[in-house]
Amino acid sequence: MVSVTRPAAARPAGQIAAAAPGPRPVAGARRTPPQPPRAAAVPTAEPGSTTLGFIGIGIMGLAMANNLLKAGYKVVVWNRNPAKCEPLRAAGAQVASSAAEAAATADITFAMLSDPEAALAVAQDVAKGLRPGKGYVDVSTVDAATSAAVSKLAAAAGASFLEAPVSGSKGPAEAGQLIFLCAGDRPLFDAAAGPLDVMGKRAFYLGPVGAGAHMKLVVNMVMGSMMAAFAEGLALSDQLGLSQQDMLEVMSLGAINAPMFALKGPAMIKGSYPPAFPLKHQQKDLRLALAAADARGQPLAVAAAANDLYIRAKGAGRGDEDFSAVLAAVLQQQQQGQQ
Numbered sequence: 449m450v451s452v453t454r455p456a457a458a459r460p461a462g463q464i465a466a467a468a469p470g471p472r473p474v475a476g477a478r479r480t481p482p483q484p485p486r487a488a489a490v491p492t493a494e495p496g497s498t499t500l501g502f503i504g505i506g507i508m509g510l511a512m513a514n515n516l517l518k519a520g521y522k523v524v525v526w527n528r529n530p531a532k533c534e535p536l537r538a539a540g541a542q543v544a545s546s547a548a549e550a551a552a553t554a555d556i557t558f559a560m561l562s563d564p565e566a567a568l569a570v571a572q573d574v575a576k577g578l579r580p581g582k583g584y585v586d587v588s589t590v591d592a593a594t595s596a597a598v599s600k601l602a603a604a605a606g607a608s609f610l611e612a613p614v615s616g617s618k619g620p621a622e623a624g625q626l627i628f629l630c631a632g633d634r635p636l637f638d639a640a641a642g643p644l645d646v647m648g649k650r651a652f653y654l655g656p657v658g659a660g661a662h663m664k665l666v667v668n669m670v671m672g673s674m675m676a677a678f679a680e681g682l683a684l685s686d687q688l689g690l691s692q693q694d695m696l697e698v699m700s701l702g703a704i705n706a707p708m709f710a711l712k713g714p715a716m717i718k719g720s721y722p723p724a725f726p727l728k729h730q731q732k733d734l735r736l737a738l739a740a741a742d743a744r745g746q747p748l749a750v751a752a753a754a755n756d757l758y759i760r761a762k763g764a765g766r767g768d769e770d771f772s773a774v775l776a777a778v779l780q781q782q783q784q785g786q787q
């Protein structure tokens with residue numbers, strides 16, 4: 449993986465910096481509230497010796513954990529519905545009985561969970577297994593406030609924390625071609641370079657906790673709006689008696705060419721939306737991006753209109769289909785307009 453932002457690993461594999469001793473109590477001094485243990489350095493992850501935790505074995509987690517196993521890392525996994533861990537057990541993973549057990553077993557634990565509520569709930573259990581010298585990397589797409597809350601839980605346990613949401617869907621996850629948008633503890637970013645390299649093609653280090661979440665929400669806000677506009681284009685082409693196939697080809701040759709259109713378009717034309725990126729997650733990302741913009745007084749007129757379409761599609765029972773099923777909401781509106 450080429451990373452513009454990651455320097456060479458800061459320390460040799462396996463070398464753990466000792467935690468600095470806390471300040472001596474001073475007689476007569478005012479009592480200070482209990483401080484969280486200071487985070488000790490996380491050893492650089494190495495295949496063969498490092499145990500990696502993976503929590504959240506959904507569409508993305510399954511592919512990502514599988515790649516870690518294939519690269520030779522020892523992997524311990526946990527999922528709320530334990531049946532989803534079975535393919536990974538068959539591939540050599542250890543299956544933990546709780547998120548806390550996975551985090552207690554692993555040196556660095558990754559989590560790929562559906563939304564802010566899930567990320568926070570699971571982090572509360574994970575924190576019970578975290579210790580100084582361990583790292584927690586949350587790769588779920590959440591808002592910055594949730595990420596900060598998860599970061600605090602890790603810090604209270606003396607562990608290091610990195611938020612690292614990903615760009616790229618099921619295919620790139622399977623191919624180890626994700627793009628990581630990392631922020632938080634820089635030494636953990638360096639220590640996790642190997643696993644990030646196995647799962648992705650590029651890892652950005654963007655700064656303090658919140659920067660990764662924000663970058664992810666901006667990118668997915670644009671993506672959700674693009675997909676909604678694309679769906680409207682397909683519907684309008686059909687209305688105008690044009691070939692949708694021709695529309696795809698014309699778009700593929702011009703400045704608005706995007707891999708997403710070529711990837712999703714042919715199935716959309718057939719009314720087929722096999723889930724790679726579930727529509728309910730795209731709607732969640734638009735909701736979070738709109739809230740982040742609203743908090744800063746920025747209107748997002750296009751994204752807000754797109755969000756309405758995803759809400760309609762979700763309401764029509766399409767939340768677990770691919771986000772390209774937003775076309776179904778466009779077609780439904782089209783039919784209503786014609787009645």
Ligand SMILES: NC(=O)C1=CN([C@@H]2O[C@H](COP(=O)(O)OP(=O)(O)OC[C@H]3O[C@@H](n4cnc5c(N)ncnc54)[C@H](OP(=O)(O)O)[C@@H]3O)[C@@H](O)[C@H]2O)C=CC1
Nearest residue numbers: 504505506507508528529561562566589617618724725729
């Ligand atoms: N699919 C994609 O293309 C991409 C998705 N993302 C983001 O990655 C995250 C996961 O996406 P994806 O894998 O597609 O989603 P899935 O819906 O396939 O998986 C969601 C995971 O979260 C778990 N989960 C949900 N609620 C809870 C809870 N309360 N407690 C414990 N576990 C819970 C699920 O467990 P269970 O199986 O038990 O329900 C499952 O493991 C989301 O934040 C999404 O926005 C980011 C980039 C691309």
Ligand SMILES: O=CCCC(=O)O
Nearest residue numbers: 589615616617668725
């Ligand atoms: O969050 C999902 C992103 C999907 C993608 O980048 O293709």
